[in-house]
Amino acid sequence: MIPRLVSSKYCTGCLACVDACKLGAINFCIKEDGHLYPVVTDNKCVGCGQCTNVCIGIDDKYKTYQSHGRSTPFAGWSLDDIGRKNSASGGIFYALACYVISVGGYVIGAVLEKNEVKLVSTNEIECVKKMQNSKYQQPNTAGIYEEAKSILEKGYKLLFTGAPCHIAALFLYLRKRTYNNLITCDFICSGYPSLLPIKKTIAYFNPEAEIKSFRDKTNGWKNLGFIYELKLNCNNVVINCGSHNLATAAFSSGLTQRYSCTHCQLCFSSRKSDLTIGDFWGEKRFAEQQKKGISLIIVHTPAIVSLIVKAKCFIQESSWEECLPYNPRIIDGKRRYVRFSPSRLFMVWLFRKNSYKKLCNFYYGETNIVNIFYKLYCKITICIHEYFSKRVIVFFFKANKNEN
Numbered sequence: 358m359i360p361r362l363v364s365s366k367y368c369t370g371c372l373a374c375v376d377a378c379k380l381g382a383i384n385f386c387i388k389e390d391g392h393l394y395p396v397v398t399d400n401k402c403v404g405c406g407q408c409t410n411v412c413i414g415i416d417d418k419y420k421t422y423q424s425h426g427r428s429t430p431f432a433g434w435s436l437d438d439i440g441r442k443n444s445a446s447g448g449i450f451y452a453l454a455c456y457v458i459s460v461g462g463y464v465i466g467a468v469l470e471k472n473e474v475k476l477v478s479t480n481e482i483e484c485v486k487k488m489q490n491s492k493y494q495q496p497n498t499a500g501i502y503e504e505a506k507s508i509l510e511k512g513y514k515l516l517f518t519g520a521p522c523h524i525a526a527l528f529l530y531l532r533k534r535t536y537n538n539l540i541t542c543d544f545i546c547s548g549y550p551s552l553l554p555i556k557k558t559i560a561y562f563n564p565e566a567e568i569k570s571f572r573d574k575t576n577g578w579k580n581l582g583f584i585y586e587l588k589l590n591c592n593n594v595v596i597n598c599g600s601h602n603l604a605t606a607a608f609s610s611g612l613t614q615r616y617s618c619t620h621c622q623l624c625f626s627s628r629k630s631d632l633t634i635g636d637f638w639g640e641k642r643f644a645e646q647q648k649k650g651i652s653l654i655i656v657h658t659p660a661i662v663s664l665i666v667k668a669k670c671f672i673q674e675s676s677w678e679e680c681l682p683y684n685p686r687i688i689d690g691k692r693r694y695v696r697f698s699p700s701r702l703f704m705v706w707l708f709r710k711n712s713y714k715k716l717c718n719f720y721y722g723e724t725n726i727v728n729i730f731y732k733l734y735c736k737i738t739i740c741i742h743e744y745f746s747k748r749v750i751v752f753f754f755k756a757n758k759n760e761n
């Protein structure tokens with residue numbers, strides 16, 4: 358039997374289907390495009406449909422368990438300076454995670470292990486430290502939904518963090534919108550890049566190296582023009598790949614990302630989480646705080662505000678007019694143009710046939726004539742798209758606010 362799952366073009370790689378199949382008929386693999394996909398063992402499948410029930414991409418299932426309807430943006434940061442320093446922006450995740458653990462709860466988040474990113478559960482601060490900072494790589498999530506269910510059913514408080522598609526998959530897996538002991542936190546997501554560029558980059562700099570960080574605050578956080586730098590580690594020697602490397606370019610440009618991310622259904626009001634965190638690009642009121650990093654916190658469940666205060670964070674209400682212009686992905690993470698770009702369409706072939714240097718030229722080369730025209734095309738499309746989406750969404754949120 359062949360189970361009914363969404364096609365690979367729409368599959369988010371959330372892997373909830375792997376957990377849903379109790380017969381072990383669904384596993385996962387990294388396909389030749391460097392993205393995670395479920396793989397079905399036909400002879401084990403009995404057609405029970407459990408995997409179809411949790412597939413967010415099928416029959417518009419992502420619409421099940423709609424969000425609460427009213428969302429408010431806040432600026433904030435953790436009052437723990439070290440925790441904040443080791444985080445991507447204002448350290449809100451670390452503060453919340455420490456609070457949940459201090460009251461006997463568990464945290465689920467992404468850790469890097471030997472160049473693989475995984476969602477894992479923990480009730481130890483040492484492991485939370487490994488969850489800090491953004492890993493621009495799709496995590497292996499197999500087993501995590503069942504783990505979350507088991508923690509919740511034992512009555513422990515749980516902070517589940519992940520991309521918006523992971524949160525949507527979790528609710529379908531739990532078959533329930535509210536658990537009194539569950540807090541869900543997603544991030545403003547620009548999509549997951551393929552593993553091909555990061556593998557090629559590691560092989561070029563040092564095949565033995567492990568990823569240390571995709572970005573850090575060694576040179577401080579900037580409210581605009583922040584530059585990501587990839588750092589590798591080999592035998593305790595740090596290799597700084599800088600910002601002009603294939604992996605960073607592939608993430609920033611979005612040119613290798615999953616096809617499902619180019620038409621993400623979960624970036625706007627379909628988010629299911631209690632709060633969404635991101636970088637507060639363009640924040641002007643707290644100029645003295647910018648060097649340390651400022652988080653944008655979009656609260657979907659009002660009770661979360663008091664929890665953030667209890668977790669020893671500073672938090673102050675902001676406005677859509679302030680945060681949207683610099684971070685349009687809050688409302689639209691899709692990069693539709695990627696679907697039609699030669700770099701994405703021929704990605705597998707390009708990576709197979711070309712050296713690291715040639716790929717760099719293709720993915721961010723300033724002198725490559727195809728790139729010059731393609732970048733110009735992207736810039737125009739993005740400008741038009743952002744201009745209209747910003748206006749539509751500001752209008753939507755205002756209307757939404759007035760209704761409430």
Ligand SMILES: Cc1cc2nc3c(=O)[nH]c(=O)nc-3n(C[C@H](O)[C@H](O)[C@H](O)COP(=O)(O)OP(=O)(O)OC[C@H]3O[C@@H](n4cnc5c(N)ncnc54)[C@H](O)[C@@H]3O)c2cc1C
Nearest residue numbers: 444445446447448449450466467489490492518547635636
């Ligand atoms: C792929 C990706 C794209 C992003 N795109 C944007 C963007 O366009 N705009 C923006 O404002 N912010 C974006 N972010 C979020 C931003 O980088 C920070 O993660 C966010 O500001 C939270 O910062 P923090 O200081 O509170 O916590 P941090 O300590 O920096 O965040 C850690 C949290 O992120 C989770 N996490 C880290 N990597 C992954 C991963 N690969 N998969 C799932 N969860 C992960 C951890 O589990 C933990 O919950 C993105 C993050 C990722 C992982």
